[in-house]
Amino acid sequence: xxxxxxxxASAKFIFVATDDESNLPSKGEMKEYFPNHEMNIYxxxxxxxxxxxxxxxxxxxxxxxxxxHRSWSNNSNHCISHAIRLSSECKSNSFFNLKYQHISVxxxxxxxxxxxxxxxxxxxxxxxxxxTSDIVTFGKTLDKGKNIVEQNDLVDLSMTxxxxxxxxxxxxxxxxxxxxxxxxxxxxxxNKALWI
Numbered sequence: 001x002x003x004x005x006x007x008x009a010s011a012k013f014i015f016v017a018t019d020d021e022s023n024l025p026s027k028g029e030m031k032e033y034f035p036n037h038e039m040n041i042y043x044x045x046x047x048x049x050x051x052x053x054x055x056x057x058x059x060x061x062x063x064x065x066x067x068x069h070r071s072w073s074n075n076s077n078h079c080i081s082h083a084i085r086l087s088s089e090c091k092s093n094s095f096f097n098l099k100y101q102h103i104s105v106x107x108x109x110x111x112x113x114x115x116x117x118x119x120x121x122x123x124x125x126x127x128x129x130x131x132t133s134d135i136v137t138f139g140k141t142l143d144k145g146k147n148i149v150e151q152n153d154l155v156d157l158s159m160t161x162x163x164x165x166x167x168x169x170x171x172x173x174x175x176x177x178x179x180x181x182x183x184x185x186x187x188x189x190x191n192k193a194l195w196i
Contacts, residue, residue, distance in 0.1 A: 003048040004083060010111035012195050014084040015055060016103040023103050024082060025096070033096040037087040044080045054118050056080055059105055061125070061186065066179050069125045080105055092196055109195040118193075121185050128182065132175035139171055 005011050018024065030039050044052045059079045061069050088109065097104065142162060149159045 004042060004051040004085060005110060005112060005115065008088065010088040010109060012086045012088055012090050012107070012109045014086070014100075014107050015059070015080045015105040016082050016084065016100070017079055017105050018081050018103045021082075025084070025100060030084070033093045034086055034090050037090045039087075040085045042083045042085065044082060048083075052080055052083065054115065054122055055083075055106075055108075057122050058118060058186070058189075061122075062190075066125060066183055066186075067129060069122065069129060107195040108193040110193055114189065114193050118189055121182060121189060125179075125182050125186075128175050128178045132179075135171055135174045139167075142167070 004013070016024065024041065025033070027039070042048050044056070056079055057069055063079065092107065097107075142159075145159045148154075149156050
């Protein structure tokens with residue numbers, strides 16, 4: 001269960017990024033823009049910080065591209081400072097959106113299934129990127145092997161003269177179709193979760 005959503009079936013969120021909390025809307029403003037709705041503000045580094053990880057990574061991918069998401073960089077992209085949680089019945093307010101567009105990172109209507117789906121997509125992206133990173137390393141390993149053989153006057157044509165055409169066919173674009181499919185899945189997730 002995602003701590004931000006809590007025990008409710010779903011909630012609407014306005015994710016913001018600001019270094020200065022005085023830029024955040026006050027409770028009074030929130031009541032004016034979104035009357036008769038439950039509202040909470042959560043700090044990204046606070047009690048529910050683990051709940052922010054997938055959203056942070058998702059927004060990081062949207063900003064930096066799908067190749068930016070790897071195991072070693074997981075959860076390092078801190079692009080959200082706060083989440084404003086509103087009732088799922090709440091309607092979007094264009095006046096709020098205009099006034100706070102300079103700190104708004106995204107507005108989403110999230111439920112537990114959407115968060116699970118996002119986690120699964122991000123896990124696949126991380127795995128594909130890790131494997132393709134290994135393939136890049138594989139090319140460097142072949143070069144390293146060739147240098148070792150040549151420097152030590154060893155004869156091994158499979159190391160010094162591998163079939164470049166076969167290698168290029170195997171290595172060029174390795175994983176690109178899978179990443180394109182995952183980008184489509186992220187786009188579909190975005191369209192389902194976007195609160196407009």
